[in-house]
Amino acid sequence: MVSEPSLFEDRIGPFSLRRNESPKSTQLSLIVPTYNESQNISELINKIESFLSPITFEIVIVDDNSPDGTSKIVQNLNRKYGNIRLCKRPGKLGLSSAVLYGFNRADADVLAVIDADLQHPPEVLLKMYRKLSEGYDLVVASRYVDGGGIKGWTMRRKVVSRVATYLVHTLFPNSKKVKDVMSGCFMIKREILTNTNLNPIGFKILLEIMTKCRIKRVAEIPYTFTNRRNGKSNLSPLEIRNFIVHVYRIKLNSRMYN
Helix, strand or coil: CCCCCCCCCCCCCCECECCCCCCCCCCEEEEEEECCCCCCHHHHHHHHHHHCCCCCEEEEEEECCCCCCHHHHHHHHHHHHCCEEEEECCCCCCHHHHHHHHHHHCCCCEEEECCCCCCCCHHHHHHHHHHHCCCCCEEEEECCCCCCEEECCCHHHHHHHHHHHHHHHHHCHHHHHCCCCCCCCEEEEHHHHECCCECCCCCCHHHHHHHHCCCCCEEEEECEEECCCCCCCCCCHHHHHHHHHHHHHHHHHHHHCC
């Protein structure tokens, strides 16, 4: 039966990841934030179950009260697979807070994030896990390393993405460890996040992690980013505004403590 935790302690504010109290048999916890992804979630989960079959894993779906029935589909899929945890929140509280919520509900010592809209290919997840097992702290699915790329974007969107990446690399030199610091698909060791206060807004949580966590070894796995096939993009003018505010806030805080 799908676990449905109480709606709780979710809040917008500083976050600190709990430690695992004891070793877990689950090797990987994959966090998938959802909002109105009923057209995509079945295909995504079926692919994840297939591609990650060599390891033990759980899928943590954090659904922001999708009115399109996403959570019901997830419940039905868990009856088939048995390794899906559904966390339902009372409203649309944002992607970054959904990821942090999922992290704190996860069992494994390796945590990963993937979008629900199939723009990140699930087939890269096992490659990322094996790379992390080589001793890396963070592995990022990257559009901007050899073998990676983008399909279906307008030139304007490509320019905006590159300019945003350049801005982040310029303002935060430590972020240069990752060419695709704007990626929404990554895998990280739990210990890197433990006792680190994270307070992101918007959808670029990797930026927050790169600027606040002590990450020594980073690897990037190439993938090709494609436009979503179904549903409506969650990227909006408000999310773009949140990104700008987020960058400003991180920079301001770094000056306060340096």
